Amino acid sequence: MIIWAVLICGSAVGPGAFGAEASYAFIEVAQLTALGGVTDVAVGCSGLDDSLRRVAVVQDGRVLLYRLSAEGLIADVELEGFKYPAVSVAFADFNGDGEEDLWVGSAGPGIVYVYSLSDEYSILAQTDRYMWSPAVKLLTPDLDGDGLPDAVALSEAGTAFAFLNGDDGLLQVWRSGSREGRVSYILACDWCDDGRDDVIIAREHGYISVWRWMTQPVDMVPPSPFEYGGGLVDISHLSSAWREESQKESRPHGQFEIQWEEYPWGEIRFVDVFDLDRDGEKELVIVTSQNLLYAYGCMPDGTMALKASGVSQGGHDLRAVLQPPDPTEPSMILGVQDGALAVWQPLAADADWIFDAVWQSDFDVDFIQAIQVDEYLVLQSAGEVRVFERVPADYLEMMYAGKPYHDLRATPVLAGGDILLTVGDWADLLGFSFSWRQSQRQITILWGMQYLVTTVGSRAVVVNGRQVTLKQEPAYRDGLVYLPSELVQLLTPEVFWDPKSRVLSIR
Structure with missing residues (x-):
């Protein structure tokens, strides 16, 4: 199963709007609306074949x-009564x-709890120290390479924390300090x-850094046990015997070390790690308020260098x-343009990067977070969760009358939503009758006692002597006249078009 944090939704765009067009679309297959107070969403899987996706x-x-299944989002269980509310x-x-x-990050003092999904939601572990602010973002990377997930959290106060998964639970080994300032973004990846x-x-405000857990022998462990450069009180004045015993009992042997830092020009508006040019190597991509793009890569010796x-x-x-x-498909960057969701393909052009728009939605979808799970996209806003599925562009x-219909004379056209x-x-x-005046390019429809011109x-x-203005005008293509569903709905309410799911229903 592939999971990335992303967002996209939409439908086909009009001719000439973009330099290229995507070969796919995303349709809405499930939604949870009118929730209110949604602060986070996560997607996981269970079962030997990862067949059961949980949201x-x-x-x-x-x-x-x-x-999450082909039938949509099916309610499973509701967990409440936490000591501190979940965030x-x-x-x-x-x-x-x-x-x-x-894994649940709490409000109040900011604690991360781990609950078993297979043993009646019993608590498996929790973090050993408070963050003293709600844990608004929670990641589960493998920081020390032991094959088990650790925890990285961002507090509401803007401090980042790291906890290692050990025999005694989740042990704090690092937190960001005054040098890093108020953190806005946290990411974790190999x-x-x-x-x-x-x-x-x-x-x-223009600062980014990369940190790595470095394992050390016991005799090389520095005296401050929980943080690198973060300003905790030094305990070197205590006896060496006390320090050695404390180190053995309370934490892994090592420390977080800064590997690289940079001060991009302008405010950071976008940051992520992905294979920008699909060459098999990941890049750290930053775009600032000055419209500057930076792409950094990891060199063979482990150092960071500017690639583009x-x-x-x-x-x-x-x-x-x-x-x-599919690794042969280009990477895309997603966002908002003119109030609609859009998809861009980043292309290098001499010294500049051009974002070639390949997709734009016909409808607005508010969002805070989006998660890509194989062919699905899970979108979260403050009051809704929507699931989209990737389909061919002409889907x-x-x-x-409640049954699939496949007897159209010509392929439908999608335009203007x-x-x-x-x-x-x-x-x-x-079942209506119509006449076509070629010279005036005019259609007249008769249906019972109703008429439309x-x-x-x-x-x-x-319509029946009353003038109405449509959002999308009728079109003439390849000798055929096309009428929008909005026009037909003026005659009957039995026609319904949903642009999110791309389903046309005629009752």
């Missing part, structure tokens, strides 16, 4: 568990038994493919990354 939704301090959530196999467990995940933190830079033309509101499962489903069928197909489906290329339509 955890944190809402008003409780955790709602759902199963963030993640899935990871805490003890290596092959079953994913539920950037250099050495079996250990690095922690990447960034603050909005330039001016990211367009000033787009970039939000997330789409890494298609469309038609339902007539609506679906257009030929006037002949509409006549077959609804419309002109190709015009949004004005007359």
